[in-house]
Amino acid sequence: MDYMIEAIDLTKKFDDLTAVDGLNIKIRKGEVFGFLGPNGAGKTTSIRMMVGLLKPTSGTILIDGKDIKQTEKGKIGICPQELMLWEHLTCKESLSLMADMYEVPKDVKNQRIDGLLKDLFLTDKADTVVSNLSGGMKRRLNLALSVVHEPDVVVLDEPSEGLDPQSRRVLWNYIRSMRDVQGKTVILTTHLMDEADSLSDRIGIVDHGKLIRLDTPENLKKEIGEGDIVDIKLSDPSKNLELITELEKIEDIISVVETDSRINIRALDAVSKLPQIMKLVEESDLRVDDLSVRQNTLEDVFIDLTGTGLRE
Amino acid sequence: MKFISIAVKDFKELVRDKRGLFFILLFPIFFMMIFGFAFGGMGQENTPHNIAIVNYDEGATILTGENFNFGNNLTNQIKESTYSNSDVKLFNVTETTESQADSLLKQRTVDAELIIPSNFSASMASQIANSSGLTANINSTVSSPIIRGDEGYSNFFASESALSTVMTGYQSGIVNGFKNQLAGTPGAEPVKYVNITVQGISGTQSFTQFDFLAPGMMVFAILLLATTIAAILTREVESGTLERLKMSKMRSFDLLFGGLIPWSLVAGAQVVILLIVAVLLGLHWQGGINSVILATIIGIIGGVASIALAMIIASFAKNDRQAANLGTLIVVPISFLVGAFFPLPQVFITVLGHSFQIYELIPWTHTLNALRGVLLYGEGLNAVAFQIELSLILTVILFIIGVFLYSRTRLRADN
Ligand SMILES: Nc1ncnc2c1ncn2[C@@H]1O[C@H](COP(=O)(O)OP(=O)(O)O)[C@@H](O)[C@H]1O
Ligand SMILES: [Mg+2]
Numbered sequence: 001m002d003y004m005i006e007a008i009d010l011t012k013k014f015d016d017l018t019a020v021d022g023l024n025i026k027i028r029k030g031e032v033f034g035f036l037g038p039n040g041a042g043k044t045t046s047i048r049m050m051v052g053l054l055k056p057t058s059g060t061i062l063i064d065g066k067d068i069k070q071t072e073k074g075k076i077g078i079c080p081q082e083l084m085l086w087e088h089l090t091c092k093e094s095l096s097l098m099a100d101m102y103e104v105p106k107d108v109k110n111q112r113i114d115g116l117l118k119d120l121f122l123t124d125k126a127d128t129v130v131s132n133l134s135g136g137m138k139r140r141l142n143l144a145l146s147v148v149h150e151p152d153v154v155v156l157d158e159p160s161e162g163l164d165p166q167s168r169r170v171l172w173n174y175i176r177s178m179r180d181v182q183g184k185t186v187i188l189t190t191h192l193m194d195e196a197d198s199l200s201d202r203i204g205i206v207d208h209g210k211l212i213r214l215d216t217p218e219n220l221k222k223e224i225g226e227g228d229i230v231d232i233k234l235s236d237p238s239k240n241l242e243l244i245t246e247l248e249k250i251e252d253i254i255s256v257v258e259t260d261s262r263i264n265i266r267a268l269d270a271v272s273k274l275p276q277i278m279k280l281v282e283e284s285d286l287r288v289d290d291l292s293v294r295q296n297t298l299e300d301v302f303i304d305l306t307g308t309g310l311r312e
Numbered sequence: 313m314k315f316i317s318i319a320v321k322d323f324k325e326l327v328r329d330k331r332g333l334f335f336i337l338l339f340p341i342f343f344m345m346i347f348g349f350a351f352g353g354m355g356q357e358n359t360p361h362n363i364a365i366v367n368y369d370e371g372a373t374i375l376t377g378e379n380f381n382f383g384n385n386l387t388n389q390i391k392e393s394t395y396s397n398s399d400v401k402l403f404n405v406t407e408t409t410e411s412q413a414d415s416l417l418k419q420r421t422v423d424a425e426l427i428i429p430s431n432f433s434a435s436m437a438s439q440i441a442n443s444s445g446l447t448a449n450i451n452s453t454v455s456s457p458i459i460r461g462d463e464g465y466s467n468f469f470a471s472e473s474a475l476s477t478v479m480t481g482y483q484s485g486i487v488n489g490f491k492n493q494l495a496g497t498p499g500a501e502p503v504k505y506v507n508i509t510v511q512g513i514s515g516t517q518s519f520t521q522f523d524f525l526a527p528g529m530m531v532f533a534i535l536l537l538a539t540t541i542a543a544i545l546t547r548e549v550e551s552g553t554l555e556r557l558k559m560s561k562m563r564s565f566d567l568l569f570g571g572l573i574p575w576s577l578v579a580g581a582q583v584v585i586l587l588i589v590a591v592l593l594g595l596h597w598q599g600g601i602n603s604v605i606l607a608t609i610i611g612i613i614g615g616v617a618s619i620a621l622a623m624i625i626a627s628f629a630k631n632d633r634q635a636a637n638l639g640t641l642i643v644v645p646i647s648f649l650v651g652a653f654f655p656l657p658q659v660f661i662t663v664l665g666h667s668f669q670i671y672e673l674i675p676w677t678h679t680l681n682a683l684r685g686v687l688l689y690g691e692g693l694n695a696v697a698f699q700i701e702l703s704l705i706l707t708v709i710l711f712i713i714g715v716f717l718y719s720r721t722r723l724r725a726d727n
Contacts, residue, residue, distance in 0.1 A: 078559060080552060084552030084556050086325065086551070093324065096317075100314055101314060101317065101561060
């Protein structure tokens, strides 16, 4: 079987709200798969169903080709979005408890715990009570607790939310090593473009419970083109639409979208278009608060697909 | 053995949670001290015991040839008895019929009922004759006075004990009196012809209010445990750690049985610690080391009932603060209902022809009765076995309800 997890027509309704809407996805063995979407898109709901924590309203989930109900416990490790920690236990005690709960043999337990603490830079804090850890340390422990039983599939829900840059680097390296060294299948959800971009082999973009695109980061970026982005903030954003209509008349402009009360203009040689853009602004008698030119990113792919920026 | 890992974890959490620990240990100790100072040293409680006497005695001819009614004589003696070094009467006596006495007992107008049998005088006469060596033409008669009362009622023990003390004194006093009168010298040990049906309880006259409150405090502490455990159980849900555990190979049994071990041990420890504090404050404790072991076991059973209550609370509370508040709201009234602070008027209900007190449906009522019996009256396992059995049965029922509710609300996959 090539696929580790298959979701077939997966749907979840909460009363009137359809949080996940007919999701079809196949996750390959040994890949890092990124679920990218704004908050409330249905990422957490999807993965909670995919690991058996939540019953779908309809649809099927296959793990390694078998129905999820027949999947043995311990095949999957999930690192939840929220911290799920015992405040009064130390790092080591927490890890030891979860290892016991997954029946990790005594002879490998201590070695594995020490290895995890080392990989996630928590060795110094091994005997510190959780309530005395910093936010970043708690996040790293949260991850360690999910993989202490060495599951085949590791699911990470918004792993770098609230992480300091240093902890994030530790985390990213660890995620890559899970795939490259340990050969695990990793699923992560994120609303951070750069995270999805730099970690994932493939990215599924979700919004309003639907999968709207699935491809490699390279293809997704290529699809949008190589152009740059001119990002303009008008002092009076209510005039955005008026200006957009004018801007669309400029030759060789690929797209003009409004996002977060800003205007994003994408063009192949954006810098050369700047004089024309400024001329239009002046003619419309508008004032610019902020203007920048940047490289096309995955975020722009997202904006192109959904028409909105990522909601934080 | 995953439940052992859970037990160790729960124990650590309990010990490291200073606020919770304060609540279940220091708070009851604090109460115990207040009650100790307020009701302990201050006043020996010299109030008369309310008793009913039913006298069937037909009288008998004694050696001197007189016809004498020892039953009447004993009744008067009981009426006249006072507390030592005091003018206060020991008893407040109602003389009445047996059926009337039984109903007074049920209403708790009287604490105990003494039934003097028709051959009481005859047996006394036998005894006097026997101890005087003049047995030739007298039949040996044995009589059995009865002291009747509600063994679940603390006042009964005190009255019963005072009564039996007075009666034993009466018997030997009369016999020796006659004997000396007849022979002029004290003779051999008198053979007993009066077998009083009472449990061997000593010197309860010196009991203070505090003595009755101290076991109540222990039960209060055990009940408070439910509040802390409910908070711990709810925290497990709230912090998401329960979700982690549910994902693992842990079974519900591991979680619940693992918790049972440390928490019920804490209940036992509460009993021992509070007993030490109470004894230091002047508790009239009887029964020695065995009573401590028995009381600890009774406390552990009460603790299991508290754990069951905690599971029920944790099935409904949304966060640990709510659990603690809800817990207090439930536990304090229960403490009053089981009579931890003062005895309550009786409320009878009748189910399937059996009439019983409504409080007897609460497991901790029996925990309290058993603790009082063991620690105050020095009773052994046999005497309190019935109370322990009742508390055990009710605890099992409550536990099944707790496991059912908690499993349904907390241990299933979300919908
Ligand atoms: N238990 C629940 N009850 C009702 N609505 C829920 C529940 N869980 C999630 N939702 C709703 O479902 C939608 C998707 O949520 P979620 O999967 O958490 O999004 P994401 O993880 O992508 O931010 C949101 O609108 C959220 O409010
Ligand atoms: Mg989420």
